[in-house]
Structure formats: C-alpha cells, structure tokens
Amino acid sequence: MSSREIAELTGKAHDNVLRDARTLVKQGVLKSEETPYTHPQNGQSYPEFLLSQRDTLVLVSGYNAQLRAKIIDRWQELEGRVVGQFQIPTTFAEALRVAADQAEQNLQLQKVVEQQAPKVAAIKRLAAAGGAICITDAAKHLQLSPSKLFDWLEQHRWIFRRKGSRRWIAYQPRITAGLMKHKVTGLKPDAETGAERAAFDVLVTPKGIARLAELLLEGV
Structure with a gap:
C-alpha cells in the first residue's frame, strides 16, 4: 500500500x-x-x-x-x-489445467524478460556512465535526434525557456531529483556597466539519462 x-x-x-x-x-x-x-x-x-x-x-x-x-x-x-x-481446483483434471496455464504464463514471462534484457542492460550502462552531458549528446546515447529529445523534454516539463531568452533552463524538480543540472560558465563583464555575467547550460545527469531511457522504452 x-x-x-x-x-x-x-x-x-x-x-x-x-x-x-x-x-x-x-x-x-x-x-x-x-x-x-x-x-x-x-x-x-x-x-x-x-x-x-x-x-x-x-x-x-x-x-x-x-x-x-x-x-x-x-x-x-x-x-x-x-x-x-483464483479458483481452487476441485478435480485432478482442473489441477492439471491450472498447472499447464501457469507453465504457459511462465514461458511467456520468460520470453518477455529475454526480449527486454538487452534494453535493461543498456539502461544500466547509461546509469553507470560518468558525468553529466549536454542534451545533444544525450540524444545520441538514446538514439534520438536532438530536436526530438528537446521537444520531448519541453513537452514533459524537464526544460523550458524564459520569455525573450534562447537558453534552456531545467525545471527545479528535475534538478532536485538528480536528473538534470546546470553548468555555469563565466562570461566577459558587460562592456557598459562592468557587471559580471554568466551563462547557464542544461546538462543531463547519468541518472537522468537512465530515467529517460526507461520512459522512452515505456513509450511515455
């Protein structure tokens, strides 16, 4: 529960x-x-x-x-x-039928496990990968086009853009969950005001890549 x-x-x-x-x-x-x-x-x-x-x-x-x-x-x-x-069998014939049905279900389950095993192994490898990577590289790992992954991430509220900005930003719950992070890069100070500037690049963590692989595998 x-x-x-x-x-x-x-x-x-x-x-x-x-x-x-x-x-x-x-x-x-x-x-x-x-x-x-x-x-x-x-x-x-x-x-x-x-x-x-x-x-x-x-x-x-x-x-x-x-x-x-x-x-x-x-x-x-x-x-x-x-x-x-579950209906308890009352005769020997019914018991045999239940046993046969269970054996068939087990066989089907085994086939599903065998079919999913390579995909599960791939997800585990992604989760064990070292370091966060940009969304374009993440798309390569997930065998998607970058544009499709960007669209998916925006649609499912992983990333967004502020009005008037071209830079992507990760939603805070995704950062808190360890799925995404920001890379901060220092820029040259503003020529007029001298104010310090910085750029934020969205990165997908190994945990995030593994989660994306699971969601895409489920067809979410």
Whole structure:
C-alpha cells in the first residue's frame, strides 16, 4: 500500500504520513524504502513509500482506532480481490489445467524478460556512465535526434525557456531529483556597466539519462 493511499484513507496530509514513515525508518522499525513516483498529469516526481502489510500496520499503529480500522478494512478488501481471482481446483483434471496455464504464463514471462534484457542492460550502462552531458549528446546515447529529445523534454516539463531568452533552463524538480543540472560558465563583464555575467547550460545527469531511457522504452 502506498503512503499516498494511506494519506487518502486516513485524511492526513501526505507530508505528515511521509514524516511518520521516515521517523520509523530511522528507528529501524520500518523495512520499506522511500521511492519516487511520477505524477501522471504534470510528469513531476514526488516521494512516497510502498509499504508491505506489516509495515503499513506498524505505521498506523500510532493512529486512532477509527483510522486503523480503515486501513485494515482496505487490506482485507485487497486480499479478498486476490482470493476471488483464483479458483481452487476441485478435480485432478482442473489441477492439471491450472498447472499447464501457469507453465504457459511462465514461458511467456520468460520470453518477455529475454526480449527486454538487452534494453535493461543498456539502461544500466547509461546509469553507470560518468558525468553529466549536454542534451545533444544525450540524444545520441538514446538514439534520438536532438530536436526530438528537446521537444520531448519541453513537452514533459524537464526544460523550458524564459520569455525573450534562447537558453534552456531545467525545471527545479528535475534538478532536485538528480536528473538534470546546470553548468555555469563565466562570461566577459558587460562592456557598459562592468557587471559580471554568466551563462547557464542544461546538462543531463547519468541518472537522468537512465530515467529517460526507461520512459522512452515505456513509450511515455
């Protein structure tokens, strides 16, 4: 169960649920880890916890009885769905059919894993690459034209331009998530005022390249 769903069920602010979970993690009580999720509407990444049943109940143990009851009822509903989807075989023939179906599903899953293995390996290599690179070089790694990657990044709110400027700027959430960064280059002082000037170039980090590869692989 996600911390976002817990917040929704209990009526608590998600930030408060995150705070409680982080406190329990520091105490060594929770075993679940904090992971990012991408908002489907704005494409931005936010933190959340994906909690096992045990960790969920530990987290809400400090809440009042009514809130704990809502969480427990939700878990029972989810478990009921899983049980309802599986019909226990009552005859030997049905058991053989279930076993055959499972073997076929496993075979199909294995084929998918084998097909995706080279792409997954490529993503891992990109993530292990050293240093941030410009968007044009990132496009080469991702086997895209630079113009297409620039368009994608702008459309999905990774980069933008200020009005009247030709320079690209990375959105702060992408920088905070470690996906992009800015390279600052000093320029000659202004001829008239003598004011110091600097140029900002957008760079994609190895983590950003790996994330882009995953998104492009998913067809996002």
